[in-house]
Amino acid sequence: MPIVHGTPISPFVRKVCAFLGEKGVAYELRELVPFPKTPELLEISPLGKIPVFEDGAFVTPDSSVICAYAERRWREPALYPDDPEAMARALWLEEYADTHLSEILTTVFFQRFVRPNVFGESPDEERIARVHADDLPPVFDYLERQADPDGLVGGRISIADVAIASPFGTWRGMGQEIDAARWPRLAGYVDAMYARPAFKDAAAPLAAMLGGS
Ligand SMILES: N[C@@H](CCC(=O)N[C@@H](CS)C(=O)NCC(=O)O)C(=O)O
Numbered sequence: 001m002p003i004v005h006g007t008p009i010s011p012f013v014r015k016v017c018a019f020l021g022e023k024g025v026a027y028e029l030r031e032l033v034p035f036p037k038t039p040e041l042l043e044i045s046p047l048g049k050i051p052v053f054e055d056g057a058f059v060t061p062d063s064s065v066i067c068a069y070a071e072r073r074w075r076e077p078a079l080y081p082d083d084p085e086a087m088a089r090a091l092w093l094e095e096y097a098d099t100h101l102s103e104i105l106t107t108v109f110f111q112r113f114v115r116p117n118v119f120g121e122s123p124d125e126e127r128i129a130r131v132h133a134d135d136l137p138p139v140f141d142y143l144e145r146q147a148d149p150d151g152l153v154g155g156r157i158s159i160a161d162v163a164i165a166s167p168f169g170t171w172r173g174m175g176q177e178i179d180a181a182r183w184p185r186l187a188g189y190v191d192a193m194y195a196r197p198a199f200k201d202a203a204a205p206l207a208a209m210l211g212g213s
Pocket of ligand 1 (some may be wrong): 009010011012034048049050051057059062063064098
């Protein structure tokens with residue numbers, strides 16, 4: 001059985017788990033934290049990041065690389081569009097999720113859980129307030145325009161949904177809700193994704209870690 005090395009705290013680990021779940025591929029999630037940067041970690045993940053994927057003798061880091069690999073390793077159901085424009089849109093949304101959305105949605109978790117529990121530091125509440133006041137609304141406005149509960153690209157589930165919905169697992173895990181009066185389509189979209197078995201399974205380890213929230 002393939003192994004996803006990482007911790008359920010990570011939205012990128014959740015992304016790989018949800019992707020495999022959508023493919024119907026059974027996997028083992030094996031605990032690996034990215035601190036400290038041990039020689040063993042750097043050997044399998046030169047940037048010292050999680051997730052790392054192990055499929056027999058093959059090992060690779062990086063959620064985007066892992067999903068692209070898994071798409072070709074387990075072809076059905078296809079989770080990357082065929083059409084060039086649809087493919088570009090899906091990859092753009094994956095990039096947007098990985099480089100921008102993830103950071104915003106994990107701010108509360110990072111400040112209130114990781115800083116005290118991992119680094120022994122106090123949360124920076126000012127940073128949380130700033131991110132929520134300034135950074136979050138334009139992101140939710142943008143996603144409100146993209147949201148489709150059948151799938152962000154072409155009305156079917158794709159890598160775009162896996163990437164965009166995954167960091168919302170951290171957001172929900174911290175008991176946060178999308179303001180459905182302001183962003184109704186986005187709120188409905190995220191609920192629809194987390195009603196899917198692959199996302200429920202991918203989110204369960206973090207919920208258990210945080211006490212079933
Ligand atoms: N581009 C990478 C990003 C992975 C990533 O940033 N993982 C975080 C955990 S959420 C990590 O390992 N951080 C440790 C570090 O940056 O030193 C991917 O998609 O897998």
